[in-house]
Amino acid sequence: MRPREEIRAAIAAACAARGWPVEEIAVERPKDPAHGDWATPVALALARPLKRPPREIGEALVETLELDPDRYSAVEVAGPGFVNVRLSPAYLREAVARILADPAGFLHSDRLAGRSINVEFVSSNPTGPLHVGHARNAALGDAIAALYEAQGADVDREYYFNDAGRQMDILGASIHARYRQLWEPDYPFPEEGYRGAYIRDLAEEVRETEGERFRDVEPEACLEFFRRFAGERMTASIKSDLERFRVAFDRWFNESSLYADGSLEKTLEDLREAGAIYEKDDAVWLRASAYGDTEDRVLVKSTGMPTYLLPDIAYHRDKHERGYDRAVDVWGADHHSYQVRMQAALKALGYPPRWLETIIYQQVSLIEDGQEVRLSTRRNRMVTLRELMDDIGVDVTRYFLLMRKGDTHMTFDLDLAREQSEENPVYYVQYAHARIAGVFTKLERPEFDPCASEALPAPGIFARLVEDREIELMRTLEDLPDVIADAAESLEPHRLTDALETLARRFHLWYHHHRFLVEDEDLARARLALARATQRALAETLAILGVSAPESM
Incomplete structure (x- = not known):
């Protein structure tokens, strides 16, 4: 049992023993580490029902609390009545041995074992290359899926291709116009058309493969060809970029399949049986206002054409019928109001x-030379994911996009991302891993490497880790499983970048102030073991974010 759960259980038992009414027991990390490793405000919550001062309740609680003294070195009341708990150095040292023995086993959990979760993300219309906004979606969705997997869940990553909408018609018409302009420079271009250089490239490809076949053909007569051609090429391009970005989807779902297999009609029938739809003005409406939305929503227009909402509902119905215990969608900020109507449906x-x-994730602003890079997909003013990967690499791109909470606007500093110094956060974290690898590369006593043999150092050797910076480093390692679990619970991967930078910083400080290869062999073994454990924890946590852990830099 992790300390937080153990402390919570001990508090519940102590309250029950005294007959105190307690429903929820909060166990939190103190803002100031000097106050301990864990704290609970339960005494403050009990003050009103017990009609006693919270500090007095806290002191009584401490007297009753039963915690293993080998694991907990101090339990005390602070401030108005907070009960603070401190982990013992001996318990912190256990984390080192456990990481060395099984890093994934220590850092991960089976809290969600047996749960089936679908994470759908990116899902960009195949109308253009993936840009930096899509990149944030990809990094965020993939990290959320990995966090769920780290908690034991069975996760499917899914991409939903909106290949049945009007945007695909506009894309096809755009390529057709550029194709015609290869012979007729003044041929009119659609007002809403996509103007990126990739449209010209696709038009050139059509000429290479089809010659003059469509040179004198009007758009309506060949739109289906250009639409299908565009969809196939853009889909292949998107898949290629995501593969390079280390995002591996388990399923690629086409919106068009919902029209082909009758899913829209089945969805309408289910909603009709639930009494959730009605007809008005020759349109079919969802009684969304009866289920939490601000107003009712049109599902089928008076023309007989479905709105965007109906296939989206059908798609989520399909997911539910596939048996997932939970579905997670990663959407852009422009979908914020869409959440309510989908939940209503x-x-x-x-x-x-x-x-x-x-x-919901917010937009990304790119900064270069102190100036914002203006973006527009239609007007061909954008930085693509491919360009980012070419410029700064996959590791830096992924890490930077995960450094901030998803629902906050992000400023992506390209100049900082290009830095090969400790000013660059991902470089700083990866350098900690590489620095440790360098220590073992130069090690003249390979038997001192705790990973060189099946036998770990004797428990007594870890007792040599007594310096303040060693205790702080071990405390950070011991805390990491809870950070990962909390990030999975809150769906906030940025918590891992914060933890990684803290771990790297504490390692670098320790490295600068203490020698590893000392004459005292037991102390040398202990410090090398702590270094190895830190390296393994860095690698395992970086892997959740899809970032590599280099052996040299």
């Missing part, structure tokens, strides 16, 4: 309230 279908979790 799923509520109408009778799905559990938290079955669908929507993550």
Whole structure:
């Protein structure tokens, strides 16, 4: 049992023993580490029902609390009545041995074992290259999926191709116009058309493969060809970029399949049976206002054409029928209001309230030479994911995009991202891993490497780790499983970048102030073991973010 759960259970037992009414027991990390490793405000919560001063309640609680003294070195009341708990150095040292023995086993958990989760992300219309906004979606969604996997869940990563909408018609018309302009420079270009250089490239490809076949053909007569051609090429391009970005999807779902297999009609029938739709003005409406939305929503227009909402509902119905215990969607900020109507639709279908979790991420502003880089997909003013990877690499791109909470606007400093120095956060973290690798590369006593043999150092050797910086480093290692679990619970991968930078900083400080290869062999073994454990923890946590852990830099 992790310390937080153990402390919570001990508090519950102590309160029950005294007959104190307690429902929720918060166990939190103190803002100031000097106050201990864990703290609970339960005494403050009990003050009103018990009609006693919270500090007095806290002192009584400490007297009753039963915690293993080998694991907990201090339990004390502070301030108005907070109960602070400090882990013992001996317990912190256990983390070193456990990481060396099984880093994934220590850092991960089985809290979600047996749970099936679908994480759908990126899902960009195949109308253009992936840009920096899509890159943030990709990094965020993939890290969320990895966090779930680190908690034991069975996760499927899914991409939803919007290949049935009007945007695909506009894309096809754009390529057709550029194709015609190869012979007729003044041929009119669609007002809403896509103007990127990739449109010209695709038009050139059509000429190479089809020659003059469509030279004198009007758009309406050949739109289906250009639409299909564009979709195939852009889909292949998107898949290639994501593969390079280390995002491996388990399923690629085409919106068009929902039209082909009758899913839209089945969805309407389910909603009709639930009494959740009605007809007005020759249109079909969802009673969304009855399920938490601000107003009812049109599902089928008076023309008989479905709105965007109907296939989206059908798609989530399909996910639910596939048996997932939970679905997570990662959406851009422009979908913020869309959450409510989707939740209303799923509520109408009778799905559990938290079955669908929507993550909204904000836009990314690129800064170069102190100036913002202006972006526009239609006008061909954008920085693509491919360009970012070419410029700064996959590791830096992924890490930078995960450094901030998803629902906050992000400023991406390209100049900082290019830095090969400790000013660059990902370089700083990776350098800690590489620096440790360098120590063992130069090690003249390979038997001192705790990973060189199956036998770990004797427990007594770890007792030599007594310096303040060693204790702080071990405390950071011991805390990492909770950081990962909390990040999975809150769907906030940025918590891992914060933890990685803290771990790297504490390692670098320790490295600068203490020698590893000292004459005292037991102390040397202990310090090398701590270094190895730190390296393994860095690598395992970076892997969740999809970032590599280099052996040299």
